Amino acid sequence: MSASARDSVDVLIVGGGPVGGTAAALLARATRTERDAPRIAVLEPRRPVYPAANGPVDLRVSAYSRASERVLQGAGAWDAIKARRICPYERMRVWHEHVAPTSPDALVFDAAEVGEPNLGYIIETRLVQSALLDAAEQAGARVVAAELASLTIGEDDVHVETSAGTLSARLVIGADGAQSAVRAAVGVAAETSGYQQTAIVAVVGTEKPHQSTAWQRFLQTGTLAFLPLSDGTSSIVWSADDELAKSLLAMAVADFESALAVALDNALGATRLVSERASFPLRRLAAQHYVTHRCALIGDAAHVVHPLAGQGVNMGLLDAAALAELLIAGRHEREDPGALRILRRYERWRKTETHTLAVAIDTFDRLLAHGTGPLARLAQRGLGWVNRSEEAKRVFIRRALGVAGELPAAARTASRAS
């Protein structure tokens, strides 16, 4: 569908990734039966299709928490997602290179310990995105196949130029990822820093079964994760120091496979590449503000964290749910959706939470993956301590389930462990 010069909407979401799709679907579903339901549009130039049942697994997969499952249910996308290939993971095994994967100093989270069937799901990004955009459309939102060209914020509305025409909106939500054009257009600065690491991703077969377990080993040169997939293969994320990553990417396939098995301490035996290797430079990003007059930033447009904790998209879904909740509440009080009063509530709610988590993730990276001093050795031993302390373990399992922090209503009843 193309935009036209006469188009005017209440809420324009720029970016139909997992986070923008969630915001669109939650808002549209919550208001669709109202007589003056808001006009909602999503700009997404690269709308994906559902993965074919027997086709190769995409390289872009993420671990979704149980809280995210609840948000996706609220967005009306979960049935379409769970009907396709997703892999619940029941356990996480995390260890440092100084100990064996089966040592008591390895940290094991088991969903059964808190009476849950699983800790979350490994899902291809394009499956989540397709289901969300379908759900948003079914609830009355428009998905426009266009890219943002520019935007100008006025007192009463935002004037938006897209590759398919012109639009005006009372509120623009920037959900257009780390390189956000919305963030740049409204002049919000972002602090960025490189980790001097590159994430190598690939799909691999393993000699031993993955046991529905997410495996993660902290190495002095980075972090290696094996995420279980429903066909028995695993999706790897190897966040390695840049120099090492360069040589791993240049290696012949057989050499890479051997290096990979060794890096996981042979916990799953020999490995076999079943996809190409792709790589992403890793950077941290924190927008200085999440909101300005008539504009809010959500997901990677507001914050990007290291993938080692598998939190980026989960944080973004909570942003989308929190913003949707406040906008819907504001609507009942006849508030203008672009009013700073409402948007600031969203910023207060989410900025502290995401900042705290980003700092914790960076500390894990510094101490567990790279650290050599006494503090690092203490942290490395701490994995074993957490493993032996029921109380500490519960705190970490709550974080893995996504039920820690002040949750939006859409995510709240995710788990009995809360």
Ligand SMILES: Cc1cc2nc3c(=O)[nH]c(=O)nc-3n(C[C@H](O)[C@H](O)[C@H](O)COP(=O)(O)OP(=O)(O)OC[C@H]3O[C@@H](n4cnc5c(N)ncnc54)[C@H](O)[C@@H]3O)c2cc1C
């Ligand atoms: C290697 C790796 C592994 C990861 N693993 C995990 C994990 O296990 N768990 C987890 O929670 N997170 C993980 N993440 C993080 C996760 O991928 C991101 O946090 C998530 O994709 C952010 O979603 P988003 O919708 O905010 O942005 P994006 O996924 O970047 O989507 C942005 C959307 O905006 C669109 N867009 C961009 N520019 C424009 C424009 N100008 N106009 C219109 N549309 C535009 C794009 O086409 C895209 O669809 C991982 C990241 C990496 C790099």
